Amino acid sequence: MNKVVASAQEAIADIHDGAVLMLGGFGLCGIPEHCIAALVEKGTKNLTCISNNAGVDDFGIGLMLQHRQVKKMISSYVGENAEFERQLLSGELEVELIPQGTLATRCMAAGYGMPAIFTPAGVGTEVAEGKEIRIFNGKEYLLEYAFDADFAIVKAWKGDTMGNLIFKETARNFNPMMAMAGKITIAEVEELVPAGTLDPDHIHTPGIYVHRIFQGNHFEKRIEQRTLRPRS
Amino acid sequence: MLDKNGIAKRIAREVRDGYYVNLGIGIPTLVANYIPEGMNVVLQSENGLLGIGPFPFEGDENPDLINAGKQTITTTPGSSFFDSAMSFGMIRAGKVDLTILGAMEVSENGDIANWKIPGKMVKGMGGAMDLVASAKNIVVAMQHVNKAGESKLLPQCSLPLTGVGCVKKIVTELAVLDVLPEGGFKLLERAPGVSVETIQQATAGKLLIEGEIPEMNLD
Numbered sequence: 001m002n003k004v005v006a007s008a009q010e011a012i013a014d015i016h017d018g019a020v021l022m023l024g025g026f027g028l029c030g031i032p033e034h035c036i037a038a039l040v041e042k043g044t045k046n047l048t049c050i051s052n053n054a055g056v057d058d059f060g061i062g063l064m065l066q067h068r069q070v071k072k073m074i075s076s077y078v079g080e081n082a083e084f085e086r087q088l089l090s091g092e093l094e095v096e097l098i099p100q101g102t103l104a105t106r107c108m109a110a111g112y113g114m115p116a117i118f119t120p121a122g123v124g125t126e127v128a129e130g131k132e133i134r135i136f137n138g139k140e141y142l143l144e145y146a147f148d149a150d151f152a153i154v155k156a157w158k159g160d161t162m163g164n165l166i167f168k169e170t171a172r173n174f175n176p177m178m179a180m181a182g183k184i185t186i187a188e189v190e191e192l193v194p195a196g197t198l199d200p201d202h203i204h205t206p207g208i209y210v211h212r213i214f215q216g217n218h219f220e221k222r223i224e225q226r227t228l229r230p231r232s
Numbered sequence: 233m234l235d236k237n238g239i240a241k242r243i244a245r246e247v248r249d250g251y252y253v254n255l256g257i258g259i260p261t262l263v264a265n266y267i268p269e270g271m272n273v274v275l276q277s278e279n280g281l282l283g284i285g286p287f288p289f290e291g292d293e294n295p296d297l298i299n300a301g302k303q304t305i306t307t308t309p310g311s312s313f314f315d316s317a318m319s320f321g322m323i324r325a326g327k328v329d330l331t332i333l334g335a336m337e338v339s340e341n342g343d344i345a346n347w348k349i350p351g352k353m354v355k356g357m358g359g360a361m362d363l364v365a366s367a368k369n370i371v372v373a374m375q376h377v378n379k380a381g382e383s384k385l386l387p388q389c390s391l392p393l394t395g396v397g398c399v400k401k402i403v404t405e406l407a408v409l410d411v412l413p414e415g416g417f418k419l420l421e422r423a424p425g426v427s428v429e430t431i432q433q434a435t436a437g438k439l440l441i442e443g444e445i446p447e448m449n450l451d
Contacts, residue, residue, distance in 0.1 A: 101320025101362030
């Protein structure tokens with residue numbers, strides 16, 4: 001069983017116009033930057049992107065926005081992106097903002113084979129409009145559906161030829177549950193090793209969830225907010 | 233009247249030994265600087281970390297290690313990483329003892345608005361709706377009035393809500409107030425040099441004043 005593909009271009013070759021994508025990452029941390037670059041190069045259009053954030057103007061999903069490839073964004077927070085704002089205000093881009101925990105858990109539900117979840121997030125707010133409410137132990141919860149994505153594109157630290165993945169630090173974020181949620185899951189990793197090399201006890205995402213894997217040539221890993229403490 | 237650091241310093245007094253605490257972006261982030269030495273507190277970052285440490289020294293910054301404000305950080309001994317579903321799982325399950333966040337408006341029944349100004353840029357709610365819907369104890373750090381001089385402590389919020397009936401305590405540049413379960417802001421403490429009259433004028437919602445109101449102790 002070998003899930004290795006040669007490149008990002010090969011990994012995303014069958015992503016079609018109008019596809020629904022999940023993209024891992026929080027801010028610019030743990031984003032699949034090689035696949036995003038390949039999608040920009042390929043020029044795939046009318047994409048629906050489920051991702052916590054929308055990148056910045058010139059990196060991450062922001063690059064796909066610059067090339068008008070995104071029809072709809074489903075995110076929890078979309079600040080720090082002027083092109084995003086312009087497209088939103090001009091009506092070119094459809095945006096669905098949902099609570100971050102709801103976003104994560106709707107991915108998780110898909111990966112666990114559950115059609116829906118109940119969460120208290122958004123009760124009494126405009127997020128609850130049109131949604132079914134159930135009361136458990138005297139508290140109101142919203143019914144939220146599992147996502148249905150054609151492709152999940154994630155970034156991991158290490159992976160093996162069978163698709164097993166290990167994430168690093170806070171670059172884990174949405175990647176594991178998105179990896180579980182895609183009909184087709186593509187993983188780009190910093191280091192790709194032969195199956196049997198990684199300790200099975202250390203695997204975060206079992207390879208059963210991953211369909212294609214490749215090692216990125218060079219991860220830029222841009223830092224969004226470089227905050228430092230003085231050496232005194 | 234307190235500055236932002238003063239507000240953070242006062243809020244730090246709400247933190248207890250052994251607490252797991254989630255700090256929001258802005259003034260709440262500054263609270264970490266005022267947690268007394270020797271007190272065992274674990275800071276949760278909703279992007280998947282328990283045990284936020286100080287900012288890194290130059291050269292030590294790590295793009296894989298950020299807080300929920302996307303700032304480079306370090307970890308403390310005993311820290312742990314996890315995914316976003318687990319992060320909000322621990323929030324939803326009430327494992328986080330104290331949540332400190334900013335607000336644009338709070339109403340006298342504890343509603344909070346902090347994610348959207350219609351007609352202006354909408355950045356999104358991030359994790360705020362999940363936090364306020366589940367947290368056991370929510371303290372809001374905010375300015376008492378907005379830039380136009382209008383009160384942000386209101387009978388009812390005018391902006392789109394983040395959560396309903398959830399705020400327990402508010403610390404502003406002027407005062408510390410409890411939000412009562414039956415409704416109303418109960419004045420607990422005055423900022424140094426601030427009169428009860430000044431607080432009354434800056435509060436549009438129902439303000440309850442009982443007896444002498446002491447000045448904050450910030451030492």
